Amino acid sequence: MNDKLKQLYKDVILKHNNDPFHYDKKENATHVLEAYNPLCGDKFKVFIEVENDAIQSIHFHGYGCAISKASTSVMVQALENQSIEDAKELCKNFLFALHHESEGHPSREDFEAFAAAREFPGRLKCASLSWDEMSRFLEG
Amino acid sequence: MNDKLKQLYKDVILKHNNDPFHYDKKENATHVLEAYNPLCGDKFKVFIEVENDAIQSIHFHGYGCAISKASTSVMVQALENQSIEDAKELCKNFLFALHHESEGHPSREDFEAFAAAREFPGRLKCASLSWDEMSRFLEG
């Protein structure tokens, strides 16, 4: 099998896809985002409890490919208990790691896993779907 | 100048174009045909008096290129005083001479003049415009 593929579907993504973090519906959350890609039908709801300018709890539910699901799961895991400002920063980091070769740029292992999607331009959107929506929400 | 052109615009056509036969409006004629080519705007009215199954008198008026005007003039001249049956035959002869190499096929000089239009396929319709309309009328 193709090495680039193996790179993409390696542990982080497969793990999160098979065992997503906080995969649950919380319809009563203070904020519910919908991350939807009409071209492929991927659709996740992200349930966020915001209090005191911080994300107190965050869950997600929905349907999508391994990449989009894992990326949403990684996001949920990364943003829980973060202040809004820190969450913004994390979104920026993730999207930067996704789109740019990160020479010397320190990044998290779970973020870097998605950089392999750069080899599959058709899949970049899958990796960024929920993060894009989250960014829009956080930046107001 | 191009020989084929000279062939086309030779005496018969130029004569009839400059001095058309029975060029006059007779709005009270028993039948008024309109020969119209929307693609180029050529439009002739043909005024026919039919009595006793014969064309007693025929005139035309309108606007068109040298070819269509001369061809209409030749038609008017040819059909005057003809029985409907003979007129049908003349139409057939003209249209045949126009569209086919007339090997040994006896035809009239004034008809043959238009055969040169075969070299200018864009102009065939000009030569046949009024004749086509007349055919449709005669064949009922």
Place this chain on the structure above:
Amino acid sequence: MQLKYKIMVDPLIIRQDFPIFRHHPNLAYLDNAATMQKPETVIQGVANFYRKENANIHRGVYQLAIEATEKYERVRHRAASLIGAPSTKNIVYTSGTTAGINLVVQSFLEKRLSKDDEVLITAMEHHANLIPWQMVCKKTGAQLVVIPMNERGELDMDAFKERLSGRTKMVAAVHISNTLGSINPVEDIVDLAHKRGVPVLIDGAQSVAHYPIDVKEMDCDFFVFSGHKVFGPTGVGILYGKEEHLSSMAPVFFGGDMIREVSFEDTIFAEHPQKFEAGTTNIAGIIGLGYAMMFLQQYNKKQIVKYLDELGGYARQELKSVKSLKIVGKAKRKSPIISFHFKNIHPHDVATFLGAENIAIRAGHHCTQPLMDIFDIPGTSRASFTFYNTFEEVDRMVKVLKEMKKFLS
């Protein structure tokens, strides 16, 4: 594997006509239902038109313009002969299937449709043959009625008979489902509808390239297809209509080349088909479509169908050997369009694994979202074959699917 029969439709020879396979020798192009690759004659036909013959049509007196017009109009004859239309007057040039259907909706149906009338479509329509009818129903207050199908993806003809009624003003049905591959009994559909005096539009986007079409025999009122799905250029298509309909329909797009007389006060339109072809059409595209139809007419459709039945049958059988793969669409009469899905693997991941090995399939809802809802899946992976595809390509696809399944488990 070994070919078990002798065919004259030899994909290995036919492939040689398609430059894409020279440039991508390793490409298994199994996305023919989305768009087909083009034979060299079509590509050259378009290029040579621009290189040697280019002129605008219909009004020119000079040689290039006359020849372009003749060539352009000759394609109407070829289209008529390809689908068995009685005359070139039945053949309207469009920009594609979608445009053809929208034209019929706006120009033919809208003025006949009122509140409480009904329009019948099938559960397996492409969005192109669904949304236009849905929208005209919304506009007029009519009802869109959907003919259901069984779980194999076969139309429920009893339900169709039941739902046909005095209120039905139009039936629109896809000839071959682009998602399930089901071949619908269009002759019966037309028959039943006509018994009630209801006109029928058949969406032939997926049928013209492979199956013999005779619109006179089928007796449908309208038939539409796209150039790019019959080996031709993008941006062109054909709408066939019965003359009695076309002549009574008012044009809905206006511009040059479709008029008889114009003043600031009023316009008198040309006759059909010209009145539907406003403005400069896709001249080069239509000429390219002529070459595509010429390419198609070289082959015996019976042999094409025979080959594709074998190829599709083989693919379906081999796919069964992939663990937990489910084929969606198991109609008895079907074309070589095969949708499948895995419970735990998203179609996009499937397509990515195949794409990495140069195997092009499509993943998603295939513009049949409501059909996906019926099967309660978000999408499928779809492999669609034509007669330049080979048994070996099936083998390659199945091999990758098995590897993927193993890797992801």
Place this chain on the structure above:
Amino acid sequence: MQLKYKIMVDPLIIRQDFPIFRHHPNLAYLDNAATMQKPETVIQGVANFYRKENANIHRGVYQLAIEATEKYERVRHRAASLIGAPSTKNIVYTSGTTAGINLVVQSFLEKRLSKDDEVLITAMEHHANLIPWQMVCKKTGAQLVVIPMNERGELDMDAFKERLSGRTKMVAAVHISNTLGSINPVEDIVDLAHKRGVPVLIDGAQSVAHYPIDVKEMDCDFFVFSGHKVFGPTGVGILYGKEEHLSSMAPVFFGGDMIREVSFEDTIFAEHPQKFEAGTTNIAGIIGLGYAMMFLQQYNKKQIVKYLDELGGYARQELKSVKSLKIVGKAKRKSPIISFHFKNIHPHDVATFLGAENIAIRAGHHCTQPLMDIFDIPGTSRASFTFYNTFEEVDRMVKVLKEMKKFLS
């Protein structure tokens, strides 16, 4: 004759990019207002797309589909930059000028128009920018109001000011008349209309190839043009629209690739521009249009205009030496489109004499029949130039006209 100035726009070099002149070395192609010839890069661009890159767009996961989609979407950037649009979201792909205008009429204007409202057009509109407005007026009971011009073919701007009123709901004007060559003061038209809050559509079919266009500066609400008149393929065009309009407009053609969600009950559309691009568009044509715009952008528009002003001026001056020839259209600001007529020689005869010497001009009403009625002539002969045309071609044309005149007298 001798060129009197130094130009970088050198027609003899530019011609070499156009294969048509290799295949017809003797052809004087003076019918550029009808359609332009295509440079090799455009022809190759389309052919190579089909040969090496062909795939349907937007939904594919495999490499070909992704690359095709990117290439296709990049053309939107180029179109935006060519006409100074702020964003690709302003750029709607259409099948041509005619389609763009019809879309604006149906989707933007129709729902805002009622009885006693008025739509203003000019007396020199092409049928494409006349009949759609006429028909929507008929349908809604609104009035089509025509802005007159003087005998030189210049728009009567005082009359325009007078006719603009509270009832005016739309102004549609041609940028450059395809019959008279008049260049209309579109900036003033837009200014005046906007002072009254009236939106303006500009028909740029004849302007984009030669003149610098900046829709932001012009501030028009809509701007339309055709690919085939800017050295590009047939069957494609661009509609520019302000985002505030495009976002509020409902699509009028429905099908695949323009939706967000679909069920049998309802459809939610995608955003603009996608919602206006139903079905498989003319993908290869749009990619070819990209190459055509690239070709255009190689040249400095100022130099193009300078050359064409000289060439057009020369042609007008030389034509005056032909006995009894009358030029129709003598606006001060004009492009190299020259209509002329003889009292006693029909335009078709003129075109035949020129055509026999391989000089391609157009004869007829040029899809501006009402304009012909104003000048009380049934048609004109029209020579229209672009920057691959030469002074020598003018000389050839004039020579034949003189011979013809002599022969027919």
